[in-house]
Amino acid sequence: MLNRRLTPLSRAGILAFIGFVLLILSRFVGELRNYQGAQVAVYVIAISSITLLTGYSGQISLGHGAVMAIGGYGAALSFSLWNFPFELAILFGAAVGTLSGFILGVAAARLSGPYLAGTTLALAVGLPTIADQFKVLGGEQGLSFDIGDAPTWVRKIGGADFTQYKWFFWICIIVALLSLWAITNLLHSNYGRNWRAARNNAVAASLAGINVARGKVLAFTVSSALASLAGALFGLLLGIVTPTAFPLSLSFAIVTGAVLAGVSNLAGSIVGAVVLVAIPEVSGALATHLGGSQKVTANLPGLVTSLLLILVVLFMPNGLRIKKFKGKK
Amino acid sequence: MKEGLVVKDLAIDYGSVAAVKGVSFTITPGELVAVIGSNGSGKSTLIRAISGLIAPTRGSALWNGETLLGKKPEDLVRLGIVHISEGKSVIPELTVAENLALGGIWRRDKSDVKLATQESLHIFPALTTRLEQRADSLSGGERQMLAIARALISRPQLLLLDEPSLGLAPLIIEQIFVAINNLRKKYGLTVLLVEQNAVSALKIADRGLILHLGELIRSGSPDELMQDPQLRAAYLGF
Amino acid sequence: MFIDTLLIGISSGAIYSLMALALVLVWRSTRIVNFAQSGQAVLSTYIGYEITVKTHNYWISLPLAIVCGALIGSLVDLLFMRFLSKRIKSGPIAEIAPVIATLGLLGLIQSLIGLIWGNAFLQYASPLSAKGFTFGTHTVPFSPQNLFIVIASALVLGIFGVVFRFTNLGLSLRAASFAPEIAQLAGIRVGRVRNIGWSFAGAAGAVAGAVITPTSTLSPNSLDLLFVSGFIAAVIGGLDSLVGAVVGGLVLGIGFSFILQYISSSVTFLVGFIILMIVLLVRPRGIFGKGVGRNA
DSSP: OOOTTSSSHHHHHHEEEEEHHHHHTTTTOOHHHHHHHHHHHHHHHHHHHHIIIITOOOOSOOOOHHHHHHHHHHHHHHHHHTTHHHHHHHHHHHHHHHHHHHHHHHHHHHOHHHHHHHHHOOOOOHHHGGGHHGGGGGTTTTOOOOOOOOOHHHHHOOOOOOOOHHHHHHHHHHHHHHHHHHHHHHHSSHHHHHHHHHHHHHHHHTTTTHHHHHHHHHHHHHHHHHHHHHHHHHHHHHHHEEEGGOOOHHHHHHHHHHHTTTTTOOOOOHHHHHHHHHHHHHHHHHHHHHOHHHHHHHHHHHHHHHHHHHHHHHHOOOOOTTTSSSOOO | OOOOOOEEEEEEETEEEEEEEEEEEEEEEEEEEEEEEEETTSSSHHHHTTSSSSOSSSEEEEEEEEEEETHHHHHHHTTTTTESSSSSSSOOOSSSSHHHHHOOOOOOOOOHHHHHHHHHHHOGGGHHOOOOOOSSSSSSSHHHHHHHHHHHHHHOOOEEEETTTTOOOOHHHHHHHHHHHHHHHHHHHEEEEESSOHHHHHHOOEEEEEHHHHEEEEEEEEEHHHHHHHHIIIIOOO | HHHHHHHHHHHHHHHHHHHHHHHHHHHHHOOOOOOTTTHHHHHHHHHHHHHHHHHHHHHHHHHHHHHHHHHHHHHHIIIIIIHHHHHHHTTTTTHHHHHHHHHHHHHHHHHHHHHHSSSBBOOOOOOOOOOEEEEEEEEOSOOOOHHHHHHHHHHHHHHHHHHHHHSHHHHHHHHHHOOOOHHHTTOOOOOHHHHHHHHHHHHHHHHHHHHHHGGGGGOTTTTTTHHHHHHHHHHHHOOOHHHHHHHHHHHHHHHHHHHHTTTOSSTHHHHHHHHHHHHHHHOOTTTTOOOTTOOO
């Protein structure tokens, strides 16, 4: 769908069209679907950050949930404490996340495989605890990021019953489409090619003139920009950011979503995001069907996700490939 | 009746590339046969298929009537077939003594293992003083000696040697080849010697096989091969 | 005060060392970090718990839990890991696939535990007191159970050390993990040996679970943070090094203990992250890790 034969302009056109369709659809679906649609949009951004980092640049991060937290807290902080308008707050969160990503990326460039995995894992568990230490970050109660209802001019376009969730959906979809456009262009540019070359064979790539270390840092930085952007939106959807909103399982979830779709397959990040949001719903329904006992309801989503994950990795290691265009991987 | 190594129509494909194309030959017990060829001739692939490291596409290989293909390398060691692989034949992180011990770990007859170890050290006295040193402190020639010493402790009948001269200085190569020749006569070993260094190999061989791009193009006695002008130009350098 | 903190640090450090050991054992032979380790360990602990419920005897449940841990480890290798290694050869997925697969296995084990035992916090009863030793008026926050933890861990680590250095099995394990092909050609049944390595790792994890759980509660996720600490300890010590696992564990345990005492409990992992970063900055492969020349 977004392959290299298209120019950035035509990609923009396609994405704008998709956006338009989705925005119209939002008027016809219920509240829950709008909220879930917003969640999917946020996961798409988060998953695409992993696609870039791991699929293209070959670096593994088990701590991107922590990066999302940085974005979320940055946005909430500027919104609650300094009264930024929410758009600027989101950008601020992303900016802080980008800077952090740069610092992490510099440290990460020297680390390989499991050492990087271990470091990001430690970050994922350790970072949220900062919030407990500094009162300005709200401690356990967290910081509010409640943006309220849509402004009047939007409501005029949106129609009479333009609820807050519809507003969330619009914001997230627009940001997601913009990010997808930006990242697709980036991945199909020289940067993307250099990342893949370095991932496949670092020695050969540097002999060919590619600055591998700089590429890795760049990848980590851009990936963190996306993740923190997603984190800011994540906080927006929750209306609040707390230390427990970004647990270790979030880091695992977005890596899971990326793998489900094929870790270097960007279009598949949409599939991954949908699956991540759909699983709790589907297994909830299944659990009630099976009697609805406490044990079953609590554990069925996890069972389904784990089984799905194992099956995908064992039988479709390259993910649920969308086989429309046969290009080189 | 002991028949030795019988290889029939052995072929190995890597995907669409035929590395070895239908090779057949026999090595009678006690013979030392040298397989000569340049890079890409398939000789390493051939020896790795015989020792069980890779699965051939078709063909058969028998040692004294028993089929080798489909068996794992560790099983073939128990049949008396020991493969000393090219370049990496000792484990650098282990000591010399530990490397030697690997040769006898799988064997039941521990007293014979002790005996064989002493014999090996007698043949290669340079190792005796370095037993507690890590193998990565040994020179190339010493590592080769260690590999052969270890192989002997397994009491092999068929020795598969993959380019033992690789990376060694000419003087050391001489010593190694002389040692191999003496050993095989002393223990009655059958040896399949794969080599790029054709001259050294043919000096100690009973027969030579020339492999080119996966095919067996010539076989004969060392004298015959060394006097063929084409072969001399291509492989012997004079 | 200092001694107290040090003692606690040694106690938790011992547990981290055990977890780190389990991870290093599997890493060296398969080049895979087994994220399912905490699931395997907690499953063994649940089985131990069941046995204490039935027999009211901790000392019977302990060895049985360890045996179960070994069996589970062996089964994970035979049924899961073999299959995984065959399917994943190369490509962008090769490094990340084992991580995801073992994470999936972890989730699977924990969900199954939840379905069987439920998610409520259980108490794994031990006859040893969890209250600190008292010397006159001073109570050390180091209890008989803590002492047992240190003794048990030291025993297990010692046994492994002896097996690795002085037995033929240990030699085979080391040979198979350093150079599987050469080991094969020397007659070592590398498949069997690797499986034994997995059993050892499973047993180590089971010991860790069975001795630490009596000091808190048992739930499907109760060993997760222990796994993270074990992983950090293994990385600090160098993933290739068994000695590193022990050193890393102690460094982390003592470090955590002092942070807990003198700063606050909530930032322990943040400090862990900082310790990790400092170590890796100086030695990107961990303290005892292999030099730069070798591929991870």
